[in-house]
Each structure stands twice: as structure tokens, then as C-alpha cells.
Amino acid sequence: xxxxxxxxxxxxxxxxxxxxxxxxQWIRQYPMDKLEDVxxxxxxxxxxxxxxxxxxxxxxxxxxxxxxxxxxxxxAATTIDRAALGETIVGEGTKIDNLVQVGHNVKIGKHCLLVxxxxxxxxxxxxxxxxxxxxxxxxxxxxxxxxAQIAAxxxxxEDVPENSKVRGIPALPWRDYxxxxxxxxxxxxxxxxxxxxxRKLSER
Numbered sequence: 057x058x059x060x061x062x063x064x065x066x067x068x069x070x071x072x073x074x075x076x077x078x079x080x081q082w083i084r085q086y087p088m089d090k091l092e093d094v095x096x097x098x099x100x101x102x103x104x105x106x107x108x109x110x111x112x113x114x115x116x117x118x119x120x121x122x123x124x125x126x127x128x129x130x131x132a133a134t135t136i137d138r139a140a141l142g143e144t145i146v147g148e149g150t151k152i153d154n155l156v157q158v159g160h161n162v163k164i165g166k167h168c169l170l171v172x173x174x175x176x177x178x179x180x181x182x183x184x185x186x187x188x189x190x191x192x193x194x195x196x197x198x199x200x201x202x203x204a205q206i207a208a209x210x211x212x213x214e215d216v217p218e219n220s221k222v223r224g225i226p227a228l229p230w231r232d233y234x235x236x237x238x239x240x241x242x243x244x245x246x247x248x249x250x251x252x253x254x255r256k257l258s259e260r
Contacts, residue, residue, distance in 0.1 A: 096132035099124070103137040103144075103160025103178065116140065118160060125149075131156065131172070140178075147184070165202060183218065 103118035120139025124146050130136070131154035138144055139161045146152070149167040156170050159178035164170075168182060171190040176182070180194050183202030191209045194200065201218030211225040224233045 097130050098135040099130070100138040101135055103140050105140055105160065105178075120144065120161065122146075125166075128152070134158075137162075137178075153190075159196065171208075 100122045103120070105116035105118060106113040107116055108114070118138055118140050120142050122136050122138050122144045124130075124136075125148040127149045128146050129151045130146075131152055133154055134152055134156040136144060136146065136158040137160040142161060143163075144158065144161055145163045146158070147164050147166040147168065150164055150170070151168075152158075152170045153172040153174070155173050157175040158164070159176055159180070161179040162176050163181045164176075165182055165184035165186065167184055168186045168188070170176075170188045171192075173191045174188045174193070176188075176194045177196035179196055180198045180200065182194075182200045183204065185203050186200055187205045188194075189206060189208035189210075192206045193211045194206075195211075195213045198212065199215045200206075200212070201216055201220065203219040204216045205221045206212060206216070206227065207221070207223030207230075209225070210223050210227040212222065212227045214226075216222055216227070221230045222228060222233075223230060224236070227233075228236065
């Protein structure tokens, strides 16, 4: 057990030094006129991965990279984690707002729009031209089809088909969400009617 922990620590130290090199290489490749923006973001930070054994959480080394394609914009205070293995990918033409979290091994397609405070858990794959409005969250290992639109403050726990629109917690197709909201707004009225029926029955 001690040997295993020491091995984790050694790999972690090596990865820390590698992470600085990877990030420095990425910055050198970024256009100099946008270097100021780069300093406000965190690309290739350590992915969030732990294994629990005997009541303790042990770091799983994150040895992958982040790949940023052409014409990508990344807002301030955004974090893009490097992959555990392989690549975390941000596709060509994608625009990412401030304060966005992209987990390890996430794959974002081309020309997507990610608005402030959106969060994407690890290994989720997003197609092309997907729109994530503010404060939306995607669970891990999902597939979001190309052209999908996710309304603000939605929480997505299942795959989303291509060209669909979802909203709510949990996220539903827009028509299903609207139908649910109509019934939710009638709960107080229905409760009053039930109370009235119970009163009349008790008086018999």
C-alpha cells in the first residue's frame, strides 16, 4: 500500500512539471495580441480524478493534454482540464465565455457557444453548433448532439439528440417542460379543490 502511494506521489510531481511545460507551449502558439487573455484562464490544469481506498482519496494521474483548435475564444477565469488519457478538445470556432469549467476528456465540437458559468463534467462529448446558456450543467459521459440548445440554469443528466432544445432541472424537451410548468402552476388550485371535496365528504 505504501509503495502504491509513493508511486502516485512521484507521478504527481512529474506531472506537475509536465503541466507547466504543456501550458507554456500552448501559450507560445497563441497569437501574441491575445496573450493578455491567456493569462486570465487556466488551460491544461490537472483533471479531477481520485480513487478511494481504505477511506482515503488517492490522486489518479492525469497524463493527457488539451487541444485548442483554430479561431477559439476563451473568456476570463475559465478552466479547461487536461485529459486523464488522450485529449480534452475544444473545436474550431468555439466561443467560451468567462467562468466556464470544462472537465477532463471533454470533446467540444466546432462553432459552439458556451455562456458564463456553464459546467461540463468529464468525458462528455458535444457536437457542432451547440449552445449552452448561462449556468447550465452537463453530467459526465453524455452525448450532446449537434445543433442542440440548452436553456439557462438547466441541468442535463441524459443524452440530448441533435437539433433539440431542452430546459429545466432535470432538463426536458421544451414542450414537455412547458406542459410540466402549467401543471405545477395549478397545484395550489388543485390542492384547494381536494380540500373542499374532503370537507364535503366529511360533512355527510
